[in-house]
Amino acid sequence: MTPARSRRPGAPSRTERGIPEATVARLPVYLRALTALSDSGTATASSEDLATAAGVNSAKLRKDLSYLGSYGTRGVGYDVEYLRYQIAREIGVTQDWSVVIVGIGNLGHALANYSGFGTRGFRIVALLDADPALIGARVGEMVVRDFAELDEIVATEDVAIGVITTPAGPAQEVCDRLVAAGVTSILNFAPVVLSVPAGVDIRKVDLSIELQILAYHEQRKSGEAALTEVPELPVINGLPKVDDLPTKRGVGA
Amino acid sequence: MTPARSRRPGAPSRTERGIPEATVARLPVYLRALTALSDSGTATASSEDLATAAGVNSAKLRKDLSYLGSYGTRGVGYDVEYLRYQIAREIGVTQDWSVVIVGIGNLGHALANYSGFGTRGFRIVALLDADPALIGARVGEMVVRDFAELDEIVATEDVAIGVITTPAGPAQEVCDRLVAAGVTSILNFAPVVLSVPAGVDIRKVDLSIELQILAYHEQRKSGEAALTEVPELPVINGLPKVDDLPTKRGVGA
DNA sequence: TAGATTGTTAATCGATTAACAATC
DNA sequence: TAGATTGTTAATCGATTAACAATC
Numbered sequence: 001m002t003p004a005r006s007r008r009p010g011a012p013s014r015t016e017r018g019i020p021e022a023t024v025a026r027l028p029v030y031l032r033a034l035t036a037l038s039d040s041g042t043a044t045a046s047s048e049d050l051a052t053a054a055g056v057n058s059a060k061l062r063k064d065l066s067y068l069g070s071y072g073t074r075g076v077g078y079d080v081e082y083l084r085y086q087i088a089r090e091i092g093v094t095q096d097w098s099v100v101i102v103g104i105g106n107l108g109h110a111l112a113n114y115s116g117f118g119t120r121g122f123r124i125v126a127l128l129d130a131d132p133a134l135i136g137a138r139v140g141e142m143v144v145r146d147f148a149e150l151d152e153i154v155a156t157e158d159v160a161i162g163v164i165t166t167p168a169g170p171a172q173e174v175c176d177r178l179v180a181a182g183v184t185s186i187l188n189f190a191p192v193v194l195s196v197p198a199g200v201d202i203r204k205v206d207l208s209i210e211l212q213i214l215a216y217h218e219q220r221k222s223g224e225a226a227l228t229e230v231p232e233l234p235v236i237n238g239l240p241k242v243d244d245l246p247t248k249r250g251v252g253a
Numbered sequence: 254m255t256p257a258r259s260r261r262p263g264a265p266s267r268t269e270r271g272i273p274e275a276t277v278a279r280l281p282v283y284l285r286a287l288t289a290l291s292d293s294g295t296a297t298a299s300s301e302d303l304a305t306a307a308g309v310n311s312a313k314l315r316k317d318l319s320y321l322g323s324y325g326t327r328g329v330g331y332d333v334e335y336l337r338y339q340i341a342r343e344i345g346v347t348q349d350w351s352v353v354i355v356g357i358g359n360l361g362h363a364l365a366n367y368s369g370f371g372t373r374g375f376r377i378v379a380l381l382d383a384d385p386a387l388i389g390a391r392v393g394e395m396v397v398r399d400f401a402e403l404d405e406i407v408a409t410e411d412v413a414i415g416v417i418t419t420p421a422g423p424a425q426e427v428c429d430r431l432v433a434a435g436v437t438s439i440l441n442f443a444p445v446v447l448s449v450p451a452g453v454d455i456r457k458v459d460l461s462i463e464l465q466i467l468a469y470h471e472q473r474k475s476g477e478a479a480l481t482e483v484p485e486l487p488v489i490n491g492l493p494k495v496d497d498l499p500t501k502r503g504v505g506a
Numbered sequence: 507t508a509g510a511t512t513g514t515t516a517a518t519c520g521a522t523t524a525a526c527a528a529t530c
Numbered sequence: 531t532a533g534a535t536t537g538t539t540a541a542t543c544g545a546t547t548a549a550c551a552a553t554c
Contacts, residue, residue, distance in 0.1 A: 020520070020521075021520090021521095022520080022521055022522090023521090024466060024469050024470075025462075025466055027465070027469070028459075028461070028462040028465035028466065029446070029462065031465070032444065032462075033446075046534085046535065046536090047535075047536070047537095048535085053446070054446065055446040055448075057522085057523075059522080059523055059524065059525090060521090060522065060523075062535095062536065062537065062538090063521090063522080063523085063537085063538085065536095065537085066536090066537055066538070070536085070537070072535080072536050072537080073529095073530060073535085073536075074528070074529045074530045074534080074535055074536040074537080075529070075530040075533075075534045075535050075536075076530065076534080076535070076536085077534090077535070077536085078536090090469070091465050091468055091469045091472075092465075092468045092469055092471065092472030093465060093468055097464075097468050097471065099464070105363075106362060106363035106366045106367070107360075107363045107367070109359060109363065110358075110359035110360045110362065110363040111460065113359045114359070114360070114460060116444055116460065116461045117460075117461060117464070120461045120464075120465065121464075121465070121468065122461070122464055122468075160471050160475065161464065161467055161468070161471065184471065184474055184475075185467040185468075185470065185471045186467075187460075187463050187464060187467060191285065191369055193282070193286075193306070193307065193308035195308075199474070201467055201470045201471070203463050203466060203467060205458055205460070205463060206281075207364065207367060207369065207370075207440075207458070208281070208369045208370060208373045208375070209278075209281040209282065209285075210440050210456050210458060211350075211352070211370070211373075211374075211375055211414065211440060212280070212281035212284070212344050212346060212373070212374070213277060213278055213281065213456060214414055214438040214439075214440060214454055214456060215344055215345045215346055215350050215374060215375075215414070215438075216277050216280070216343070216344045216345055217277075217438065217454045218345065218350065218413050218414065218437060218438045218454070219344075219345030221437055221452070222413065222437075273544070273545075274544090274545095275544080275545055275546090276545090299510085299511065299512090300511075300512070300513095301511085310546085310547075312546080312547055312548065312549090313545090313546065313547075315511095315512065315513065315514090316513085316514085316545090316546080316547085318512095318513085319512090319513055319514070323512085323513070325511080325512050325513080326511085326512075326553090326554060327510080327511055327512040327513080327552070327553045327554045328509075328510045328511050328512075328553070328554040329510080329511070329512085329554065330510090330511070330512085331512090
């Protein structure tokens with residue numbers, strides 16, 4: 001049980017085979033780049049080629065790949081098919097994961113029809129909703145089922161991943177039911193912070209937050225000159241009513 | 254032009270009023286938490302209250318807020334309405350931003366109907382597609398318009414933000430056209446790395462990447478015992494054909 | 507004043523990057 | 531061998547966190 005590769009005594013305290021989070025988040029990007037290279041008939045690629053395809057710099061890519069092992073050949077580069085397989089195995093998408101989608105509104109509908117899942121290691125096994133008007137409706141090749149069937153579906157289909165596409169209101173309740181049914185990874189599209197017990201992973205995709213981050217930078221581009229003219233933020237310690245405050249910044253010249 | 258707040262000589266080299274990226278990404282989360290508190294009639298909140306609502310720890314929240322200014326009162330907390338306004342102003346969502354969505358498939362359709370945008374500082378001014386079969390179709394209150402009208406719409410509506418919901422294929426071309434029309438912030442849902450010139454901000458939302466990150470961690474949960482039994486990665490330097498490799502890991506006991 | 511809570515400091519941790527020895 | 535490129539080191543940078551002085 002000694003590690004195959006030597007490690008300094010004071011090396012990063014990652015658990016055996018553990019990989020830094022930032023690296024984990026990039027592995028799927030590398031996987032996609034490798035698939036594209038493979039599709040275009042490229043057999044071998046250097047870290048520079050790969051990095052360009054993935055939109056990162058080559059030092060970062062090599063460092064990331066070094067956590068997986070030594071899959072390249074010095075002086076040559078990486079065998080595209082071989083590296084692709086190794087990354088897919090590391091991520092865990094050489095097997096298929098069963099996924100349920102809960103909340104079949106516009107977004108749930110869109111995800112159900114998204115063809116990208118099937119080809120990338122995921123299989124949507126059920127579309128669930130609690131609305132009787134939706135249950136039984138067809139979406140692509142699937143039929144919307146009653147959320148009440150959750151426990152049974154999770155058990156029989158061995159579902160590990162749940163996707164929440166409900167409105168904010170019922171999201172925590174849905175989340176709790178998913179966890180109770182045995183789901184241990186959740187992708188949340190509802191605009192709310194969900195709490196889950198330890199051992200359950202949750203990731204959040206939030207459209208309006210992404211737009212707000214863009215808006216922050218946009219504001220600093222278009223209004224740069226005007227902004228420096230705006231007086232420093234007033235330090236008002238008497239906590240004024242917000243009604244007294246302007247509702248729009250005066251950015252005009 | 255001297256800063257109103259003193260700063261150590263060797264302080265972080267952020268530009269005037271610049272805020273760390275990690276903090277910028279959390280401001281919208283705080284804004285939403287404040288809105289929720291406001292809606293529930295809370296007038297004042299401590300950093301602890303706010304941190305709980307936002308799902309972060311209170312030290313991080315206070316540090317984040319300190320980049321904006323001193324908007325709290327020691328011994329008391331933060332005035333919810335006042336802080337909400339200050340954060341909204343900092344992000345830039347006290348004004349409305351015009352947005353175009355390009356690619357009105359399932360996802361574009363879902364985003365067009367997403368009510369969260371209008372209430373959060375964004376106004377969808379056009380749904381665009383190049384498919385003649387879609388042009389003129391109604392989506393909610395809007396009508397899909399020809400992508401060829403992009404330049405005119407961007408100019409007349411002062412569009413700064415574009416959302417790409419096309420398939421991967423046309424995404425770079427759409428991106429280039431958006432940039433050429435004057436759009437300087439792009440939210441990309443297409444599963445492809447886009448290149449943009451300096452000065453254009455791009456953010457990416459990728460559903461299958463999010464699922465793959467979950468899968469990575471999931472694999473390490475369910476297969477933990479089994480995984481330690483799997484032999485160390487073989488270090489094969491002869492770059493074998495992937496056909497020779499197993500297509501599924503044997504994780505079974 | 508006593509109690510509460512902010513805003514800031516400083517230590518720690520994790521991520522990025524350039525450089526280069528190892529080696530194909 | 532000479533040229534190319536990996537894998538790793540070490541420096542730097544940025545983010546997180548606990549602790550606490552400042553102060554309401």
